[in-house]
Amino acid sequence: MSQTIVPVLLGADLNCYNIARAFHMKYGVKSYAFARYAISATKYSRIVHFTCVPDIDTDSVMLDTLHRFADAHIGDRMVLFGCTDDYVAMIIRNREELSDFVIPYPPKEMLTTVSKKAEFYEMCDKFGIPHPDTVVLTDKTTADALSPEKLGFSYPIIVKPSSSVDYWKHSFNGMKKVYTADSPERAAEIVNEIYSSGYPEKIILQEFIAGGDSQMRVFTCFSDEHGKVRAMCLGHTMLEEHTPKGLGNHAAIVTEPVSSLPIADKIKDMLEALGYTGFSNFDIKLREGTKDDFRVFEINLRQGRSNFYLTSAGLNVAYLANEVYESDGNDCNKVENVVFWHHIPKSTAYKYTEDKALVEKAKKLAREGREYSSVWYTPDMRFNPLRTLCVLEQLRRQKGKFKKYYPVKK
Numbered sequence: 001m002s003q004t005i006v007p008v009l010l011g012a013d014l015n016c017y018n019i020a021r022a023f024h025m026k027y028g029v030k031s032y033a034f035a036r037y038a039i040s041a042t043k044y045s046r047i048v049h050f051t052c053v054p055d056i057d058t059d060s061v062m063l064d065t066l067h068r069f070a071d072a073h074i075g076d077r078m079v080l081f082g083c084t085d086d087y088v089a090m091i092i093r094n095r096e097e098l099s100d101f102v103i104p105y106p107p108k109e110m111l112t113t114v115s116k117k118a119e120f121y122e123m124c125d126k127f128g129i130p131h132p133d134t135v136v137l138t139d140k141t142t143a144d145a146l147s148p149e150k151l152g153f154s155y156p157i158i159v160k161p162s163s164s165v166d167y168w169k170h171s172f173n174g175m176k177k178v179y180t181a182d183s184p185e186r187a188a189e190i191v192n193e194i195y196s197s198g199y200p201e202k203i204i205l206q207e208f209i210a211g212g213d214s215q216m217r218v219f220t221c222f223s224d225e226h227g228k229v230r231a232m233c234l235g236h237t238m239l240e241e242h243t244p245k246g247l248g249n250h251a252a253i254v255t256e257p258v259s260s261l262p263i264a265d266k267i268k269d270m271l272e273a274l275g276y277t278g279f280s281n282f283d284i285k286l287r288e289g290t291k292d293d294f295r296v297f298e299i300n301l302r303q304g305r306s307n308f309y310l311t312s313a314g315l316n317v318a319y320l321a322n323e324v325y326e327s328d329g330n331d332c333n334k335v336e337n338v339v340f341w342h343h344i345p346k347s348t349a350y351k352y353t354e355d356k357a358l359v360e361k362a363k364k365l366a367r368e369g370r371e372y373s374s375v376w377y378t379p380d381m382r383f384n385p386l387r388t389l390c391v392l393e394q395l396r397r398q399k400g401k402f403k404k405y406y407p408v409k410k
Contacts, residue, residue: 011083211288214355312372
């Protein structure tokens with residue numbers, strides 16, 4: 001007798017809904033989601049059974065919640081996903097106590113190595129994977145110490161925390177995901193403000209790689225429990241979000257053949273050498289004015305928030321976690337299928353994307369029926385007016401966010 005598939009998701013955001021939708025599309029099952037509070041991405045959904053657990057962002061409450069759930073589902077095949085960096089880190093830290101679940105994430109040691117940007121860049125250097133020129137800080141600094149001559153690259157520069165998990169635990173006014181500094185004085189101000197918040201980890205200063213959103217690529221790999229990379233999918237970013245805390249999140253993507261990314265095999269080699277398991281998600285940028293100077297920005301130890309671009313391209317994330325993760329094999333599915341994915345109104349994607357050739361490509365894909373929206377899922381909206389209204393409101397708000405944070409260039 002086959003086991004009942006039970007997806008268990010920590011989170012309630014778009015990442016969560018994307019995974020729940022993948023499970024519903026592939027297996028026709030509802031997902032169980034737990035988070036501190038409900039948000040619109042999963043609100044009124046019939047494919048997500050949501051439970052609010054106020055303190056689930058602590059290890060003890062998370063473990064108690066999942067142990068109780070497992071006791072009520074003995075004999076079922078429970079597949080566990082984290083939908084934010086925090087939740088994934090908690091799962092990885094406690095995976096030995098979560099043996100009842102399938103956990104498609106890497107070993108615990110990855111939390112202190114590649115998940116932190118400074119250590120990740122060191123690993124990239126070992127495998128010949130290019131990244132932006134980088135300086136690492138461990139404490140407050142002065143403008144004199146951050147001159148272009150001392151850094152080795154010119155302004156403007158990028159300033160960002162090495163550990164996202166630690167960074168978001170120390171909130172302060174004006175907090176952003178990534179900062180751009182146009183002078184040593186501004187760079188020092190940002191660094192000192194971050195450290196004054198209590199943030200304990202390293203801070204990264206990097207050369208600014210010129211080019212807009214459409215120079216970005218998102219590259220997702222999936223490794224089985226034996227450490228073999230079994231699938232890879234490449235997305236060409238049309239447009240990113242530009243809200244202070246959402247900066248860099250993908251809003252619209254056109255997939256491209258993996259064969260078009262010259263560093264794909266080097267990334268595969270690195271993951272296999274590390275013994276990496278589960279999902280890995282890379283932010284990459286093509287230097288403006290070049291055809292093949294790709295620079296890797298970071299690795300996320302999880303499926304990305306925009307993971308439905310994989311499912312849209314035929315690489316269902318639920319299938320990977322449920323059927324590929326514990327399987328044997330040396331085959332690697334390098335996705336060649338080209339589709340247009342978005343979670344904002346497609347008219348907004350067309351309007352704000354600066355690469356108009358990419359816009360025309362997306363429009364052509366839409367005409368050919370190869371367009372996919374994360375939030376517009378008919379089986380979840382049919383005879384469900386509250387969900388339909390919720391989705392329409394999400395899309396309306398996205399238009400407002402882009403109007404506020406990303407005005408059309410004249």
